[in-house]
Each structure stands twice: as C-alpha cells, then as structure tokens.
Amino acid sequence: MPFKTIVAIIQSKDDAERVLDCAIPFAARFESHVIGVHAEALPVAYTSAVGFPDTEFLQATAEVNKERADLLEALFRSRVTESGQSFEWRSLESFSGDSAHCGISSARCADLVIAAQRDPHADSTATADVDALLYESGRPVLVVPHDGPAQSNYGRIIIAWNGSREAARAAFDALPLILEAKHTEVFVIDPPEDAEEDADASGAEIAAALARHGANVTVASEESKRRSVDDILQERVAATGADLLVLGAYSHSWLRQLLFGGVTRTVLQSMPVATFMSR
Incomplete structure (x- = not known):
C-alpha cells in the first residue's frame, strides 16, 4: 500500500x-x-x-x-x-x-x-x-540519519530478519520501497542450523513472500561470533553499500531496552543510513 x-x-x-x-x-x-x-x-x-x-x-x-x-x-x-x-x-x-x-x-x-x-x-x-x-x-x-545525505530513493535495502513479529511487520510495511529498490537482501544473524526445517527464521519464507510481489530479493546470513548485532548490521550496511535498513523495533521488552540498551536504541543514535522501523 x-x-x-x-x-x-x-x-x-x-x-x-x-x-x-x-x-x-x-x-x-x-x-x-x-x-x-x-x-x-x-x-x-x-x-x-x-x-x-x-x-x-x-x-x-x-x-x-x-x-x-x-x-x-x-x-x-x-x-x-x-x-x-x-x-x-x-x-x-x-x-x-x-x-x-x-x-x-x-x-x-x-x-x-x-x-x-x-x-x-x-x-x-x-x-x-x-x-x-x-x-x-x-x-x-x-x-x-543526522549526518550524511537525506535520501528518499533507495536502491539497495537490507532487511534485518530474525523471524519475529516486529521484523515481519517492518518488512511488509516497507514493501512500497522494497518494490522500488534494485535489490533487497534479507540478512539473518546466527541462522538456524537446519534452514529447511526453520525457513521462517532462516529468511527463506519472507524472501519468497516478497519475491511474489515482484521484489528482487536474496538471503544472506552471518555468524555473530560474540560480536554485537549493532556492529554486524553497520558492517553489513557498509559492505553492501545499502542505503536503507529495515528493522523490527523493540522485539524485546521496552523496559529492558531502556535499561540495558539494544539494537533499536543504537540504530536511533548511530546508524549512518536511513532506517525504516516498525513495531
């Protein structure tokens, strides 16, 4: 829509x-x-x-x-x-x-x-x-973002996917932008060991759903190896040249996020590209 x-x-x-x-x-x-x-x-x-x-x-x-x-x-x-x-x-x-x-x-x-x-x-x-x-x-x-160009056309989009309700909401809310993009990557951190048995968490299911709308979608994954999700996302954005990050906000308790921080708050403070967020 x-x-x-x-x-x-x-x-x-x-x-x-x-x-x-x-x-x-x-x-x-x-x-x-x-x-x-x-x-x-x-x-x-x-x-x-x-x-x-x-x-x-x-x-x-x-x-x-x-x-x-x-x-x-x-x-x-x-x-x-x-x-x-x-x-x-x-x-x-x-x-x-x-x-x-x-x-x-x-x-x-x-x-x-x-x-x-x-x-x-x-x-x-x-x-x-x-x-x-x-x-x-x-x-x-x-x-x-508070620094850098304020873009409104996004050619390369990354969807931070973890299979949560918030991530699904963000992906479909961003569909008008995803359909305009040249390429969208569903990016999964620490994917399940058996992707075929857990296609939802692995990103395969959401990628297929978006592709049926006409989006050009691929799936990529990476092991965190004790690195923070925040750092991995920023590194992935830089490595792929993405100009928009799509992210489900507050997939944990808001109180927990407030007290201990989290990906949502870090993105709001330091992500160098535009971020599309839904909850």
Missing part, C-alpha cells in the same frame, strides 16, 4: 531541513498528503523574589517559543508549497515540548512517519524522542 499520508516530525530547523528533504520527494512519488508536526514547551512559571509568578519571564518565553514555531511553520509551508503537494501544519504545546510525543496521535492516522535521528552533538531540546514515537504510535517510522 502506498504512503498516502505522511507525518513529518519537526523539532528544530536542522530537523526540518533533513526531514523535508526526505518527505517531499516521498510525497511527490506517492501523491501523499504531508502533515508537519511541531511542539513547543509550555512556559514554566518561575516566581519572583516576592513569591509571585514572574509574568515578564513567562511572556518573554512564550514570545520566543512562538517566534520559533512561526519560523518552522514558514519553512515547512514554503518547502511543501513549492513542491505542489497537499499539506497541513499542526503547531502544538506540551510540558515536554517534544514534537514526537505530541505527534503520536497524528502518527496513528498516517501511513508513514518521518523523523530525524537524534544528533548526539545537538542540544537535548533540538531533537525529538523517536523512541516514544516508535513504541506508542503503532505506525512505521523512517528515521533520517
């Missing part, structure tokens, strides 16, 4: 440029409606020396927030209007000021959500919490 409604999560000017560089070509290709979502933090009521709310501070903060929101809205409208695509802008407020959190309800009614990867060098308020978006929205999220 094509992506007819795309939600673009825009937290800052840097996010806006990178997300729109990806979202606008997508919208042109799939004739999509683009919804831009941005949130600002509600001003915190500091008190003055005599114990009353500092109204001047509240007003100044509100004005700064409005100015930033207006600038991002103008940028969004200019870029999308120029492209000729159908669009709307949603400017929101919350205590966190996080556009991903505020965008969850919009995301739930979209075919695809596009957000920027967290930039480790940026201010903490300049990037949105994509983790929450992935876990709560129920919709596929395309994460644009």
Whole structure:
C-alpha cells in the first residue's frame, strides 16, 4: 500500500531541513498528503523574589517559543508549497515540548512517519524522542540519519530478519520501497542450523513472500561470533553499500531496552543510513 499520508516530525530547523528533504520527494512519488508536526514547551512559571509568578519571564518565553514555531511553520509551508503537494501544519504545546510525543496521535492516522535521528552533538531540546514515537504510535517510522545525505530513493535495502513479529511487520510495511529498490537482501544473524526445517527464521519464507510481489530479493546470513548485532548490521550496511535498513523495533521488552540498551536504541543514535522501523 502506498504512503498516502505522511507525518513529518519537526523539532528544530536542522530537523526540518533533513526531514523535508526526505518527505517531499516521498510525497511527490506517492501523491501523499504531508502533515508537519511541531511542539513547543509550555512556559514554566518561575516566581519572583516576592513569591509571585514572574509574568515578564513567562511572556518573554512564550514570545520566543512562538517566534520559533512561526519560523518552522514558514519553512515547512514554503518547502511543501513549492513542491505542489497537499499539506497541513499542526503547531502544538506540551510540558515536554517534544514534537514526537505530541505527534503520536497524528502518527496513528498516517501511513508513514518521518523523523530525524537524534544528533548526539545537538542540544537535548533540538531533537525529538523517536523512541516514544516508535513504541506508542503503532505506525512505521523512517528515521533520517543526522549526518550524511537525506535520501528518499533507495536502491539497495537490507532487511534485518530474525523471524519475529516486529521484523515481519517492518518488512511488509516497507514493501512500497522494497518494490522500488534494485535489490533487497534479507540478512539473518546466527541462522538456524537446519534452514529447511526453520525457513521462517532462516529468511527463506519472507524472501519468497516478497519475491511474489515482484521484489528482487536474496538471503544472506552471518555468524555473530560474540560480536554485537549493532556492529554486524553497520558492517553489513557498509559492505553492501545499502542505503536503507529495515528493522523490527523493540522485539524485546521496552523496559529492558531502556535499561540495558539494544539494537533499536543504537540504530536511533548511530546508524549512518536511513532506517525504516516498525513495531
């Protein structure tokens, strides 16, 4: 199913440029409606020396927030209007000021959500919490890397396959992109010893299913040999020249991921190519 409604999560000017560089070509290709979502933090009521709310501070903060929101809205409208695509802008407020959190309800009614990867060098308020978006929205999220080109056409795709529900959801959610790609590789880490008896976990079954749709699919596997899955995936992306990774998000407990890390969080922080994730 094509992506007819795309939600673009825009937290800052840097996010806006990178997300729109990806979202606008997508919208042109799939004739999509683009919804831009941005949130600002509600001003915190500091008190003055005599114990009353500092109204001047509240007003100044509100004005700064409005100015930033207006600038991002103008940028969004200019870029999308120029492209000729159908669009709307949603400017929101919350205590966190996080556009991903505020965008969850919009995301739930979209075919695809596009957000920027967290930039480790940026201010903490300049990037949105994509983790929450992935876990709560129920919709596929395309994460644009914070460094490197923001591509929207993907010639070589890797599907990280482990036979899980999340991996299956991601593979079929990404089908419109897989059908456009020149080649898609189903990549299995630590495949079962008897691939014929466990075709699901080995990747053979999903590869055959995607091929019936017309995708050009092959299967590859690799033993981890005590290396981390994160490192293996990044090495495979580099070795094959892939420009998109398709991954099932949070195939383990979200609490476990939060406390101990995991592939999902690493991808959100450091994967050098775009990552298509579903849960």
